[in-house]
Amino acid sequence: MKVKRGISKEDYIKEYKEEKLEEALKIALDTRKFEIGLYWKRTGYFVLFIGAVFIGYYKIMQTAESSIDKYQKEWLLLLLAALGFLLSLLWYMANRGSKFWQENWEAHIEELSTHLGIPIFGIIKSRKHSIYNVMGQYPFSVSKVNQMVSLFITISWVLVFIKEVLSFPSLKIDLSFLKGIPFWIFIIVGLLIILLVIFQCRGFAAKTPKKRKNADYFYNYGEKKKCECHLWCKIKQLIKKIPLIESLS
Numbered sequence: 001m002k003v004k005r006g007i008s009k010e011d012y013i014k015e016y017k018e019e020k021l022e023e024a025l026k027i028a029l030d031t032r033k034f035e036i037g038l039y040w041k042r043t044g045y046f047v048l049f050i051g052a053v054f055i056g057y058y059k060i061m062q063t064a065e066s067s068i069d070k071y072q073k074e075w076l077l078l079l080l081a082a083l084g085f086l087l088s089l090l091w092y093m094a095n096r097g098s099k100f101w102q103e104n105w106e107a108h109i110e111e112l113s114t115h116l117g118i119p120i121f122g123i124i125k126s127r128k129h130s131i132y133n134v135m136g137q138y139p140f141s142v143s144k145v146n147q148m149v150s151l152f153i154t155i156s157w158v159l160v161f162i163k164e165v166l167s168f169p170s171l172k173i174d175l176s177f178l179k180g181i182p183f184w185i186f187i188i189v190g191l192l193i194i195l196l197v198i199f200q201c202r203g204f205a206a207k208t209p210k211k212r213k214n215a216d217y218f219y220n221y222g223e224k225k226k227c228e229c230h231l232w233c234k235i236k237q238l239i240k241k242i243p244l245i246e247s248l249s
Contacts, residue, residue: 013115042095050087057080085158
């Protein structure tokens, strides 16, 4: 089983053969460029889908009850609001995932290029204007701005969905018992659901610990090592020792 091992920033270059460093730098540059291209392609189709859902929601909301059944209209609005929220949440998570991989390859490029004497990614232009100078340039993160947009759109769809649920008479649910429950409980439940969705969509790289000062800087997933990490690994090793179960698998 493949397991990760820590690589400090100081030991990173030692992972490569000296004659392969330039090739590794080229791979990192090409992959970063490819990742940025995918980032904007994903943004494009998420915006297209979310925009289509919004237009559909608006059109249904403006439709007169004479041309569509009231019951059908209520369900369509509720479903479109739920779909808009789900797509927006997935867009937000895709933005964060793309940002991680972009920064991953930039970290590789910075270390490799610096070692090869081409520290172009480690040197940036000095900032001349403050954030309060509305006409001056400022190093805002374009990807973070995009993440903020997707987050605000997600929150907007949450509010639309809540509005549709609360104004859905066809459910005929007696909610009088909820009046005694503090409002903050509903907020906590909603946050727990969102966190559950986010953590279920984590990639394998999210399982590495956060970088700390003077600690592991990169992680190597390429080496195979006997798994001694937790109980589940030991159970799987024990199962493999049983001939019948191994033959069935």
